[in-house]
Amino acid sequence: MLIAYEWLNEYFHEDLPPPHEVADTLTMHAYEVEEIYKKGEYTLLDIDVLPNRAADSLSHRGVAREVSTLLKLDMEDTYPKPDVDTEITSGEYINLSIQSDNVRRATKRLVTDVSVEESNEEIRKKLQALGHQPINNVVDATNYIMLATGQPVHAFDYDKLAGDAPKDIVIREAKAGETITTLDGKEHTLQEGMLVIADEKKPLDIAGIKGGMNSHIDEDTERIMLSVCSFDPTKIRTASQALNLRTDAGKRFENDISPELPKMAMNYLSALVQEHAGANIGADILDAYSQKANEYVTGVSVRRVNDLLGTDISTEEATRILERCWCAVTEVAPNEAVANAAADYVGAEYELGASVRFDAPEVFDCSSLVAYIFAHHGGLSIPRMTVDQYVYGAPVDVDAKQPGDVVFANTGEGDIHYESKEYMPGTEVPEGVDHCGIYLGDGQVIHTNTDAKVVIDQLDESSQFT
Structure with missing residues (x-):
């Protein structure tokens, strides 16, 4: 893809470094600049944008946002509206x-x-x-x-x-x-x-x-x-x-x-x-x-970032980097945030197969409720299906459960799943699961019940968990 350096420069409040320095920065951190050459009044950067970045980078705005993030330069990212x-x-x-x-x-x-x-x-x-x-x-x-x-x-x-x-x-x-x-x-x-x-x-x-x-x-x-x-x-x-x-x-x-x-x-x-x-x-x-998707929130732990990249980025620096990428950032303690927010969804309707992106937060099934609350309030993207959530999570002894933990059940009715479907296909779950909810503390669990609503029940009294 061709990018005109002079057009790129128009997005910034101060002049960019010379073209070769911009090209070196992009090549080292984002995508390879294969060639720099003049055409008329313009200096062109021929950039190899790979498929994993094509969704946001096939434009001058997209490359400008990348340059802004990498060089820590303020960028003008507002656009005119007509009269x-x-x-x-x-x-x-x-x-x-x-x-x-x-x-x-x-x-x-x-x-x-x-x-x-x-x-x-x-x-x-x-x-x-x-x-x-x-x-x-x-x-x-x-x-x-x-x-x-x-x-x-x-x-x-x-x-x-x-x-x-x-x-x-x-x-x-x-x-x-x-x-x-x-x-x-x-x-x-x-x-x-x-x-x-x-x-x-x-x-x-x-x-x-x-x-x-x-x-x-x-x-x-x-x-x-x-x-x-x-x-x-x-x-x-x-x-x-x-x-x-x-x-x-x-x-x-x-x-x-x-x-x-x-x-x-x-x-x-x-x-x-x-x-x-x-x-x-x-x-x-x-x-x-055709069907409007709801806003989707997600998150990442700084520890996981450092494990993947081999870096030692602080929470403060990670926040600054994400904000330079135009992300609104909130630091949360996932389990606490999940447990505190869950009660807001009491009374929502139940529908089997309800979509996290298109139906929530008005309509849920048990696992979409869990996935939605963890994404929007805990900053964690977890699998969508109950059995995949079960395989994804780490087991906790029932006497050690904490607010924000996910609890699972085999109700003995309906479609019991005995292996992971999407997260780790084929991974066996011998005990079988078909229902889940979020533990809130004081013996309470929020889940979707047989009356087709999101409710809070006593865990040891709910027919779906006992």
Whole structure:
């Protein structure tokens, strides 16, 4: 991946060290810089970003965050928002729907009174240095945002979309044999299940990979539908391979970029189109999810970090490092924090198989309750399933149990597990387990009971533990 040193420098309040020093730092601590060379006004760093870092590093912002952390430099990580026109409401012009669970998130916004022309010199030079051919100020803005943030974005000519306002825009799976001519002029026959963004009559875009000619931006474009989405990475990868269509957008999506990026990227794109194309920006952003994930909290012990790295980092230094990575850090004593917070979840509903990411904290089963509380309050990511939690933990004598310990049971009913499923598959559990809870002290346990609720019971009186 090519990174322009001068563009990277724009993220910082003070000048970066010379390019070769930045390259040496990145190579020693993050990813290998394979080459440094000049192209026009720009010094380019050719960086080999491996798959384990591609989700957060395929952009100038991502590399800037890494440089900020490694060199302990303050970085500007805020982005412009447009001045919106309160008389333009995107929802009056666009009816957005998601019809596939492989679409994590979709955002759309209407932009009017666009003046399509050549981009300014700075944007053209940046794009050319990084291997992108400038097209016009709107299309160039979409490429600029992707290179800046790592989030692919797209712009559709609103007046080329089928139907009357509000026009139906659906993100769905393709029907076998559907065709689309992409922006490079090539026709592609789609396989069933490939993701497309479509109007009521036709696919407009091979989702996450390449836009279609039937809605492209040209000199006659006056109204635009801006589009920023998040897709399942496997779905994008398999479609890209099947169509033999490799793109910069597809590369980023197939490396699992965060579904938290679209809102920021939409506002940044809107501001850029407003600044360079004189556009009026719709007041609202249509924002849809197939299923919205809850915020996830996790943690790590400094002792474990030092064991893995062979270092002697203090808790204070570990906190500073994480904060330089834009993490909100709280130091906790896991068992105490778990025991103190657990009662907050009394009364939550029970559903077998409830998801930690999508259903909690409103709905739990016994093991998702334990996993959620340990992650959110104890800073520990533990396995999701009861039998895997049992194998993961260290045994404690029943008379030595402490608040925050997990207690397990074989109720003799239902689906008893006798071996680990996901954590250490095949590891035997001869006694079998199917239920768990968190010990709170004073003989009390919090768990999900047979009345389909999260409750606190006396451990020695609960039918599920005795």
